[in-house]
Amino acid sequence: MKLDSKVPEGPLADKWTNHKFNLKLVNPANKRKYHIIVVGTGLAGASAAASLAELGYNVSTFCFQDSPRRAHSIAAQGGINAAKNYQNDGDSVYRLFYDTIKGGDYRSREANTHRLAEVSVNIIDQCVAQGVPFAREYGGYLANRSFGGAQVSRTFYARGQTGQQLLLGAYGALNRQIGLGNVQSYNRREMLDIVKVDGRACGIIVKNLITGELERHAGDAVLLCTGGYGNAYFLSTNAMNSNATAAWRAHKKGALFANPCYVQIHPTCIPVHGDYQSKLTLMSESLRNDGRVWVPRDKATVEKLQQGQIKAADIPEADRFYYLEEKYPAFGNLVPRDVASRNAKYVTDDGLSVIPDGEAVFLDFTDAINRLGKDTIAARYGNLFEMYQRITDDNPYQVPMKIFPAVHYTMGGLWVDYNLMTTVPGLYALGEANFSDHGANRLGASALMQGLADGYFVIPFTVGDYLAEIGPGNTPGTDHPAFQEVEQSIQAHTQQLLGINGSKTVDDIHKKLGKAIWDHCGMARTADGLREGIEKIKGIKEEFWNDVRVPGNDNEINFELQKAWRVADFIELGELMCRDAYNRNESCGGHFREDFQTPEGEALRNDAEYAYAAAWEWKGDDQPHEMIKEDLNFEFVELKTRSYK
Amino acid sequence: MASNTSLSLTLKIWRQNGPNDKGKIVTYPISDISPEMSFLEMFDVLNDQLIKKGEDPIAFDHDCREGICGACSMMINGQAHGPHRRTTTCQLHMRSFKDGDTIYVEPWRAAAFPVVKDLVVDREAFDRILQSGGYISVNTGNAQDANEMPIANEIAENAMDAAECIGCGACVASCKNASAMLFVSAKASHLAYLPQGQPERNRRAQMMVNQMDEEGFGNCTNTGACEVQCPKGISIKNISRMNADFLRSTIASETEI
Numbered sequence: 001m002k003l004d005s006k007v008p009e010g011p012l013a014d015k016w017t018n019h020k021f022n023l024k025l026v027n028p029a030n031k032r033k034y035h036i037i038v039v040g041t042g043l044a045g046a047s048a049a050a051s052l053a054e055l056g057y058n059v060s061t062f063c064f065q066d067s068p069r070r071a072h073s074i075a076a077q078g079g080i081n082a083a084k085n086y087q088n089d090g091d092s093v094y095r096l097f098y099d100t101i102k103g104g105d106y107r108s109r110e111a112n113t114h115r116l117a118e119v120s121v122n123i124i125d126q127c128v129a130q131g132v133p134f135a136r137e138y139g140g141y142l143a144n145r146s147f148g149g150a151q152v153s154r155t156f157y158a159r160g161q162t163g164q165q166l167l168l169g170a171y172g173a174l175n176r177q178i179g180l181g182n183v184q185s186y187n188r189r190e191m192l193d194i195v196k197v198d199g200r201a202c203g204i205i206v207k208n209l210i211t212g213e214l215e216r217h218a219g220d221a222v223l224l225c226t227g228g229y230g231n232a233y234f235l236s237t238n239a240m241n242s243n244a245t246a247a248w249r250a251h252k253k254g255a256l257f258a259n260p261c262y263v264q265i266h267p268t269c270i271p272v273h274g275d276y277q278s279k280l281t282l283m284s285e286s287l288r289n290d291g292r293v294w295v296p297r298d299k300a301t302v303e304k305l306q307q308g309q310i311k312a313a314d315i316p317e318a319d320r321f322y323y324l325e326e327k328y329p330a331f332g333n334l335v336p337r338d339v340a341s342r343n344a345k346y347v348t349d350d351g352l353s354v355i356p357d358g359e360a361v362f363l364d365f366t367d368a369i370n371r372l373g374k375d376t377i378a379a380r381y382g383n384l385f386e387m388y389q390r391i392t393d394d395n396p397y398q399v400p401m402k403i404f405p406a407v408h409y410t411m412g413g414l415w416v417d418y419n420l421m422t423t424v425p426g427l428y429a430l431g432e433a434n435f436s437d438h439g440a441n442r443l444g445a446s447a448l449m450q451g452l453a454d455g456y457f458v459i460p461f462t463v464g465d466y467l468a469e470i471g472p473g474n475t476p477g478t479d480h481p482a483f484q485e486v487e488q489s490i491q492a493h494t495q496q497l498l499g500i501n502g503s504k505t506v507d508d509i510h511k512k513l514g515k516a517i518w519d520h521c522g523m524a525r526t527a528d529g530l531r532e533g534i535e536k537i538k539g540i541k542e543e544f545w546n547d548v549r550v551p552g553n554d555n556e557i558n559f560e561l562q563k564a565w566r567v568a569d570f571i572e573l574g575e576l577m578c579r580d581a582y583n584r585n586e587s588c589g590g591h592f593r594e595d596f597q598t599p600e601g602e603a604l605r606n607d608a609e610y611a612y613a614a615a616w617e618w619k620g621d622d623q624p625h626e627m628i629k630e631d632l633n634f635e636f637v638e639l640k641t642r643s644y645k
Numbered sequence: 646m647a648s649n650t651s652l653s654l655t656l657k658i659w660r661q662n663g664p665n666d667k668g669k670i671v672t673y674p675i676s677d678i679s680p681e682m683s684f685l686e687m688f689d690v691l692n693d694q695l696i697k698k699g700e701d702p703i704a705f706d707h708d709c710r711e712g713i714c715g716a717c718s719m720m721i722n723g724q725a726h727g728p729h730r731r732t733t734t735c736q737l738h739m740r741s742f743k744d745g746d747t748i749y750v751e752p753w754r755a756a757a758f759p760v761v762k763d764l765v766v767d768r769e770a771f772d773r774i775l776q777s778g779g780y781i782s783v784n785t786g787n788a789q790d791a792n793e794m795p796i797a798n799e800i801a802e803n804a805m806d807a808a809e810c811i812g813c814g815a816c817v818a819s820c821k822n823a824s825a826m827l828f829v830s831a832k833a834s835h836l837a838y839l840p841q842g843q844p845e846r847n848r849r850a851q852m853m854v855n856q857m858d859e860e861g862f863g864n865c866t867n868t869g870a871c872e873v874q875c876p877k878g879i880s881i882k883n884i885s886r887m888n889a890d891f892l893r894s895t896i897a898s899e900t901e902i
Contacts, residue, residue: 051785066706066767070715072708125789126785126787127791129788129841131804131835133805134801136796136797136798137798138798140795140796140797141795142792158808159805165808172779175779178772185772187772239710239714240708274682276679276690279710391683393681393738460785503697505696505697507689508693551696551699559702560696560702
């Protein structure tokens with residue numbers, strides 16, 4: 001297979017404008033003759049569905065939650081970037097483009113990233129018009145805050161609930177179209193496969209999670225807006241039900257999966273506290289503005305601390321190792337996410353964890369409180385401190401927070417061309433589900449921007465080009481034998497899961513899988529470790545298919561059965577993540593290979609050999625994937641080494 | 646964070662195998678519960694034990710487990726989301742309970758929220774209310790520059806206070822009349838505060854209130870339980886504000902006749 005990114009010719013800043021003009025249009029009277037299926041109702045899915053329905057298309061949406069409003073975009077805290085330059089601090093579309101390319105460690109596609117920066121300004125306008133209550137200055141104009149990886153202030157926010165407010169805006173637009181009858185909304189439905197006829201996507205099979213029934217839906221185009229795969233690790237900041245099944249099933253039907261090893265591990269999360277733990281909670285990156293990260297300098301002190309003989313405050317200044325400040329004097333505690341995470345790992349690997357039976361470092365606000373007063377700190381971080389205390393029962397005004405990195409976001413995903421189409425004609429991937437814009441590391445406040453860019457301002461143009469090509473009324477209906485065939489394979493898979501009747505719960509195996517991926521394909525990776533990880537995952541697959549216990553039946557609410565489907569797919573994806581990481585003999589962004597680092601322990605990229613996106617093709621069960629390269633031809637940006645010393 | 650104070654508890658949990666089943670309270674003793682666990686993690690442990698014993702695990706809604714998605718919905722000892730104010734079930738931790746406690750867990754109870762199974766209820770009525778008018782009608786691409794319409798800081802803050810609603814349904818579950826007025830008025834207020842929301846303000850209130858009635862929610866008698874139990878602290882002042890809009894829209898439509 002040869003990959004065609006369909007990136008238009010011409011100067012960077014003109015590509016999108018020219019491309020829009022060159023795309024075919026569907027005339028208004030014909031739009032209602034097309035049916036578009038949108039899977040997932042987060043920022044990408046809700047914005048796409050609403051915008052397409054406004055244009056006149058006939059749209060159906062599907063989500064596994066009981067309401068579209070509960071998609072995990074709702075949990076995003078910090079904000080959304082846009083190149084408005086309202087602060088007059090030198091921002092521009094080009095600067096946002098450049099920061100994103102550089103932040104991604106030069107592993108994303110220039111044309112996509114530039115388009116993202118271009119439409120970012122329209123997103124803010126649209127959201128304000130919908131009634132999103134962004135933070136305002138006293139003069140009534142929009143407020144901005146600063147985020148990592150940028151020297152300008154371009155992040156728009158709604159308290160610590162920006163994702164919630166943006167999603168409620170998109171959900172409102174979607175609700176309007178549902179009310180008008182232009183969108184059919186199907187809740188508590190999980191997509192289990194796509195249906196292809198003559199090589200193109202023509203529909204999906206979903207499971208009704210209440211009745212257990214399989215339902216067929218035919219569509220002229222299928223949009224996967226189903227988020228990332230962070231839950232492969234079991235523990236992550238993702239919602240409990242976030243899963244990769246839709247994307248993985250599409251992958252097995254011919255959609256290439258790109259850069260699966262690019263995973264973002266966020267440095268400031270509440271640490272793991274027990275085997276029963278179900279998820280990890282993020283503490284906003286903004287805390288590193290005033291918090292100092294440290295661990296005790298020596299193991300004797302660590303021991304006393306862990307045994308409770310001394311408290312953090314008893315440890316004299318000289319015995320504290322402020323490792324980020326010492327190693328990176330220029331950026332200190334504000335190094336990018338990947339660097340901060342990796343260094344927390346180094347110190348705990350050295351036996352300097354501040355908690356017994358686990359891993360954590362201190363994030364200490366004592367100095368900031370002494371300098372600025374408790375009130376100032378409360379005004380800046382009050383809600384975060386409250387959330388921390390609710391979960392841990394520690395008061396961060398009095399004792400340092402204990403934090404540790406956690407899986408947060410996946411930059412890899414389904415390979416898409418400039419039109420957001422996967423390698424299956426008619427099948428698109430939007431938002432975190434695709435691989436396109438963030439390269440090897442995503443900057444803070446850019447995920448919300450990308451989801452909405454894809455949904456509001458990209459797909460409404462690009463999908464029309466494909467639909468005009470295939471013509472109205474040319475997609476087979478659900479009585480086509482292809483639907484029957486896929487449905488039967490789903491039933492067989494389900495019966496197989498229900499019939500194993502082993503001794504382990506789905507969670508038992510998922511936890512084991514998560515630990516294997518975390519240990520071998522987490523913050524620091526090695527060739528040997530990845531080989532070992534692949535072997536372990538193969539063993540886990542074996543164990544799963546021989547010893548998992550899925551209770552209940554197929555014709556009722558059965559959350560365990562659904563979890564089993566998801567974990568079966570995570571196992572296969574986990575193996576591919578390790579393979580991709582093993583293949584990439586360099587370190588870049590969130591992918592850090594210990595065998596490829598500078599003498600100072602920093603990421604060592606290999607632009608000569610690895611300036612490409614690795615797109616993996618499924619070749620069948622028990623067959624190795626084939627890797628297909630998309631060369632990232634950097635025409636406009638000069639590749640440089642990032643330094644934070 | 647090793648703890649030597651693990652809890653033994655008696656759980657009395659509502660089991661109901663579908664909307665037409667009568668349902669009953671079933672007793673489950675559970676031990677070795679760490680005070681550091683969240684309430685839902687305790688349910689994970691219980692379900693793990695049930696599955697290994699060959700029993701049917703308890704169905705409950707949950708997703709983000711950080712208090713924002715609004716999926717979790719448990720009546721704990723008669724209080725929506727349990728004993729603490731401004732806390733969802735997923736943010737409740739076992740340290741709030743004592744060794745030997747008996748804890749009753751039931752689903753939201755309201756005619757408009759039929760039980761689907763065990764602790765899972767159907768809240769699509771909320772979606773339908775918002776579909777009837779809980780939005781600003783603006784197509785993608787219609788918008789002017791965001792800073793062309795300055796909005797005073799306190800107006801934006803008031804709108805945000807109302808917009809924080811997570812749609813969990815605790816207000817309905819806590820109300821003796823199973824009224825949805827707090828939920829509906831939160832959306833109405835959020836948009837009514839903002840200049841962008843003015844053109845449809847009265848119509849929006851009327852459409853949503855009509856749909857609310859159609860869904861079978863009860864009437865508001867201003868007892869205020871909803872505000873106390875709301876995990877996001879949404880104020881009942883929103884209800885009076887919406888009532889005013891509703892009245893205006895009713896008078897306007899009568900004048901037209």
